[in-house]
Amino acid sequence: MTEKVYEVAVNGGGVCGTALLYMLAEYTDIDDIILIEKYDALAKVNSNGRNNSQTLHCGDIETNYGLEKATKVKNAAVMVVNYTEALDTREHVIYKFQKVVIGVGQKECDQLRERLNNFKTVFTSLQLLEKEQVAEIEPNVVLINGEIRPEPCIALAVLDEYSAVDFNRLAEFFAQQAQTVDDKNIQIQLGSHVDKIEERDGVFSIETAQGAIKAKAAVSQ
Ligand SMILES: Cc1cc2nc3c(=O)[nH]c(=O)nc-3n(C[C@H](O)[C@H](O)[C@H](O)COP(=O)(O)OP(=O)(O)OC[C@H]3O[C@@H](n4cnc5c(N)ncnc54)[C@H](O)[C@@H]3O)c2cc1C
Numbered sequence: 001m002t003e004k005v006y007e008v009a010v011n012g013g014g015v016c017g018t019a020l021l022y023m024l025a026e027y028t029d030i031d032d033i034i035l036i037e038k039y040d041a042l043a044k045v046n047s048n049g050r051n052n053s054q055t056l057h058c059g060d061i062e063t064n065y066g067l068e069k070a071t072k073v074k075n076a077a078v079m080v081v082n083y084t085e086a087l088d089t090r091e092h093v094i095y096k097f098q099k100v101v102i103g104v105g106q107k108e109c110d111q112l113r114e115r116l117n118n119f120k121t122v123f124t125s126l127q128l129l130e131k132e133q134v135a136e137i138e139p140n141v142v143l144i145n146g147e148i149r150p151e152p153c154i155a156l157a158v159l160d161e162y163s164a165v166d167f168n169r170l171a172e173f174f175a176q177q178a179q180t181v182d183d184k185n186i187q188i189q190l191g192s193h194v195d196k197i198e199e200r201d202g203v204f205s206i207e208t209a210q211g212a213i214k215a216k217a218a219v220s221q
Contacts, residue, residue, distance in 0.1 A: 006034045009219070011194045011215070016044055017171075022175070025179075025181045026178065035189070038191070043172065054165055055165060059123070061158065063115065078193045084162075094165050095162065099163045100134070103153065106166070109153070129155040
């Protein structure tokens with residue numbers, strides 16, 4: 001009997017592994033893929049809803065990103081938003097929350113005003129809030145004993161966009177949808193720790209507790 005050799009083995013079923021599985025299943029002609037996950041369910045480590053901050057980073061309020069990086073990050077974030085649009089239960093995967101970056105003191109306020117000027121053509125929803133408006137949204141930052149704090153204080157805000165993601169649910173949808181692509185063999189092997197990967201003559205041998213799996217390509221998360 002000929003030994004089964006998958007085209008691709010994806011090791012690790014977090015949001016990255018399942019996203020790769022979905023991309024390969026849906027958008028390439030690779031039709032024989034296995035995803036191997038050591039736990040009995042997907043996305044139970046970093047991608048678990050309780051293990052990260054669930055922020056959909058899109059570059060606008062991340063003040064450590066310049067415009068070039070922010071634009072790249074935004075393009076990727078938009079793909080996540082667009083992907084969830086077609087889901088019946090989108091409201092369980094992606095959420096709208098207001099997000100703000102607050103500047104306190106003249107230097108930070110100047111930096112935020114400059115950032116808005118540089119970013120507004122790419123991030124059209126980004127808006128500037130003056131101190132009184134910030135007080136309405138984040139009173140604990142601006143009010144001290146009921147009085148507005150004396151220093152200059154402004155915020156850059158996005159008030160009505162998808163900004164939070166349950167990466168665990170997203171991973172589950174990626175996996176589920178990958179498995180429904182017609183005429184493809186998409187396997188998910190849970191409870192299967194990858195112990196060792198060895199390559200010989202262009203074939204990877206992936207040792208797991210449930211036996212060896214062979215694949216022409218192996219990707220580890
Ligand atoms: C505190 C914190 C907050 C964060 N906040 C954010 C945020 O707000 N926004 C954001 O975008 N990102 C955030 N991140 C980062 C984000 O959580 C990770 O980038 C993302 O979840 C990584 O996904 P992954 O699939 O690579 O890893 P994981 O989700 O960890 O998936 C890896 C998978 O591989 C499996 N695995 C590992 N070893 C083996 C093996 N030998 N055999 C088989 N399976 C194996 C694991 O069980 C796991 O399921 C945060 C991270 C942390 C820690």
